[in-house]
Structure formats: C-alpha cells, structure tokens
Amino acid sequence: MTRHHSNRSDDPLLTRRHGALHSHPHTQVSYVAEGAFNVTVDGITTTLDAGSSFIVAPSSSMSR
Structure with a gap:
C-alpha cells in the first residue's frame, strides 16, 4: 500500500497499515488507489477498498 501527498512530493510514500490515534488541524482527504485498509475516525472503523x-474533519481523531 502506498500513500501519495500531492501537496508535498510526486514520490509515493509507504504508509503503515496500523497507526496511532492522532488528529490534524486541517481537513484530510484520502483516496485508496489499490489494496484495502481500515480507518477509524471518531471511534467508527470502516474498511476501505480500492x-x-x-474525508476527515479538522481535529477529528483518526487512525489507519
């Protein structure tokens, strides 16, 4: 699974399948290009496929 930050670099970045609970001060939008993973936003876990x-609202808690 790779993650791409269009505002930072054209190089895809490897992402972990499990991450610590965290939040961002900005809205986060993510697209799953391939594979599948679980994302938890404000305590609700959803499995996302390719x-x-x-979209995660600012200051919402999330983990991937």
Missing part, C-alpha cells in the same frame, strides 16, 4: 475515499 476506489474508496474518505
């Missing part, structure tokens, strides 16, 4: 996307 072609899925999600």
